[in-house]
Amino acid sequence: MDKLPRLKDIRPFVSTRNACKLCSPLGASIALKGIEGCVPVIHGSQGCATYIRRYMISHYKEPVDIASSNFSEETTIFGGAENLKVALGNVIGQYKPKAVGVATTCLSETIGEDVALMLKHIKSLTNEEEWPDLFTVSTPSYQGTHMDGFHATILQMVKTYAKDNTPNDKVNVLPNLVSPADIRHLKEIFADCGLDATILPDYSDTLDNGAWDKYYRVPKGGTSIKDIKLSGGAKATFEMGEFTKVSVGKNNSGNLSAAAWLEKEHGVTNHQTILPIGVKATDTLFENIGKVSGYEMPDKYESQRARLLDSYADGHKYVFGKKAIVYGEEDLVLGICAFLDEIGVEVILAASGANNNLTERLKHYCPSNAETIKVMSDSDFEQINEQAHELNPDFIVGNSKGYYIARDLKIPIVRVGFPIHDRLGGQRIKHIGYEGTQELFDRIVNSLIEYKQDNSPIGYKYI
Ligand code: SF4
Structure with missing residues (x-):
C-alpha cells in the first residue's frame, strides 16, 4: 500500500501557559x-457557566447568577435546542427577567448551533407576548477574548434594538470594560455637563450593590432596553477605546464597533477616545463633551484637574524614570501606558492576550517611550514573566493574575482592571477621569514609597 502523505506541521507546537485573556x-x-x-x-456545558460565575463573583463580590443550557454528550451530538428551551423555561419561571441574553460557547459554536433561529422557534411555540426580550450573541472563545465577547454583545444589542433614527436628546456612552465605580463617575460627568447619557452597558449597580433588606433574584439597575432603542436617534456617541471593532462570531464580518455601526446605519456621530486615563486623555473627553453640550468644563472638574496637576508636581520625584510593565485588556493597557508616559514613567513592556496590533497605537500615545517600548500581543503570563525577569521593572500594573510575577521579583504591583481576586474592592477602583487618575497616581506613588521604605536598611517616617 502506498504511504499516506504526512501532514506538515505549520509551526512548532507551543502551549499557552496561563493566557493573558479570559x-x-x-x-x-x-x-x-x-x-x-x-x-x-x-x-x-455547565463548566463554562461555573467558571464565569466564579470569576465574576470573586471580583465583584456580588451574587452573580449565570444560567446554562447544560450540554451533555447527547446534546453535543444532536444539538442543544431542547436544552435551551428547558433552560429558558426555568430562567423565566424562576427569575421573571425583563430580558434573557444567550451567549454561545466553544462547544455550541463548534457544532454549528443557530441560536437565533432556535429562539424564534421556541417563542413561536407559545404566545409571543408572554416572553421577555430574547436575544443572542455569538461568542466562540477560540476566536477571541473576553473583550471580543463584551464588544460583540454591545454591537448585538444596538443591532437588535436601534431600529430607527428619530432624533432624541440623549447621547450614547460606550465606556468599555471599566469598573462599576468608573461607570458611576461617567454618569456624574455627563449629568454635570448637561447631557442625558445612556451608558451601555451599565453594571454600576447590578455588579456593585448596597446591602439588601431582601434578596433580589435579578438585581436592580442596568441600561433599559427602551434607552437602547433610542440609541439610533441619539445626538452623539462617546466611545472609549480603540480596540472595539467586532470581527469574531457569526454575522460580524463588517468589523464594526457598536459606535461605528450606529454611525454607519443611523448617522450618529462617534466621538471616539482612548480610555480617559490621565490629563491629556480626559481633556479630550471633555473637549468632545463640550462640542455636543455647548458647555464649558464645569468648575468642579477644573478643580479636579488642577489638583491632579499639582499632585503630578508633588509626586514627580518618585515616579520619574521608573520602569513599568503593563498588561491586561488592550484598551486598558493603551490608556494606562498613555498615562504613565504623561507622568514620566518608562513603560518597558506592554502586554495583552489579544491578537490586536498595539504597537502603532502605543507609539502614538506614548511619544516619550515610542522607541523603547516592547509590545507583546497574544501573550501569556509565562511569557510576560520571562520578559519581566530580563527587563528588570520597578513595578507592574495589571490585574491579580500577574501577582506572582511581582512576588517573584519582589516589586510592587498596582492592581487595575479585571479580575482582582486577591483584594477587596476591585469593583470600586476608579481609573478614569481626573478623579480616577488621581486615585491611580496616588496608588502608584505610594506603592513605590512603601517599597522603598520596606526595603530601607534604616527606616524612616518622613518622605
Ligand atoms: S473557553 Fe470555551 S470551553 Fe472554556 S469556558 Fe470559555 S466558552 Fe467554555
Missing part, C-alpha cells in the same frame, strides 16, 4: 449584567 462568553456575561432585568444564559 473567555468570550465571560465578557458577554459582564455586558449582559449591565442590561436592566437581564439574565445571561450560557449555551453550552
Whole structure:
C-alpha cells in the first residue's frame, strides 16, 4: 500500500501557559449584567457557566447568577435546542427577567448551533407576548477574548434594538470594560455637563450593590432596553477605546464597533477616545463633551484637574524614570501606558492576550517611550514573566493574575482592571477621569514609597 502523505506541521507546537485573556462568553456575561432585568444564559456545558460565575463573583463580590443550557454528550451530538428551551423555561419561571441574553460557547459554536433561529422557534411555540426580550450573541472563545465577547454583545444589542433614527436628546456612552465605580463617575460627568447619557452597558449597580433588606433574584439597575432603542436617534456617541471593532462570531464580518455601526446605519456621530486615563486623555473627553453640550468644563472638574496637576508636581520625584510593565485588556493597557508616559514613567513592556496590533497605537500615545517600548500581543503570563525577569521593572500594573510575577521579583504591583481576586474592592477602583487618575497616581506613588521604605536598611517616617 502506498504511504499516506504526512501532514506538515505549520509551526512548532507551543502551549499557552496561563493566557493573558479570559473567555468570550465571560465578557458577554459582564455586558449582559449591565442590561436592566437581564439574565445571561450560557449555551453550552455547565463548566463554562461555573467558571464565569466564579470569576465574576470573586471580583465583584456580588451574587452573580449565570444560567446554562447544560450540554451533555447527547446534546453535543444532536444539538442543544431542547436544552435551551428547558433552560429558558426555568430562567423565566424562576427569575421573571425583563430580558434573557444567550451567549454561545466553544462547544455550541463548534457544532454549528443557530441560536437565533432556535429562539424564534421556541417563542413561536407559545404566545409571543408572554416572553421577555430574547436575544443572542455569538461568542466562540477560540476566536477571541473576553473583550471580543463584551464588544460583540454591545454591537448585538444596538443591532437588535436601534431600529430607527428619530432624533432624541440623549447621547450614547460606550465606556468599555471599566469598573462599576468608573461607570458611576461617567454618569456624574455627563449629568454635570448637561447631557442625558445612556451608558451601555451599565453594571454600576447590578455588579456593585448596597446591602439588601431582601434578596433580589435579578438585581436592580442596568441600561433599559427602551434607552437602547433610542440609541439610533441619539445626538452623539462617546466611545472609549480603540480596540472595539467586532470581527469574531457569526454575522460580524463588517468589523464594526457598536459606535461605528450606529454611525454607519443611523448617522450618529462617534466621538471616539482612548480610555480617559490621565490629563491629556480626559481633556479630550471633555473637549468632545463640550462640542455636543455647548458647555464649558464645569468648575468642579477644573478643580479636579488642577489638583491632579499639582499632585503630578508633588509626586514627580518618585515616579520619574521608573520602569513599568503593563498588561491586561488592550484598551486598558493603551490608556494606562498613555498615562504613565504623561507622568514620566518608562513603560518597558506592554502586554495583552489579544491578537490586536498595539504597537502603532502605543507609539502614538506614548511619544516619550515610542522607541523603547516592547509590545507583546497574544501573550501569556509565562511569557510576560520571562520578559519581566530580563527587563528588570520597578513595578507592574495589571490585574491579580500577574501577582506572582511581582512576588517573584519582589516589586510592587498596582492592581487595575479585571479580575482582582486577591483584594477587596476591585469593583470600586476608579481609573478614569481626573478623579480616577488621581486615585491611580496616588496608588502608584505610594506603592513605590512603601517599597522603598520596606526595603530601607534604616527606616524612616518622613518622605
Ligand atoms: S470551553 Fe470555551 S466558552 Fe467554555 S469556558 Fe472554556 S473557553 Fe470559555
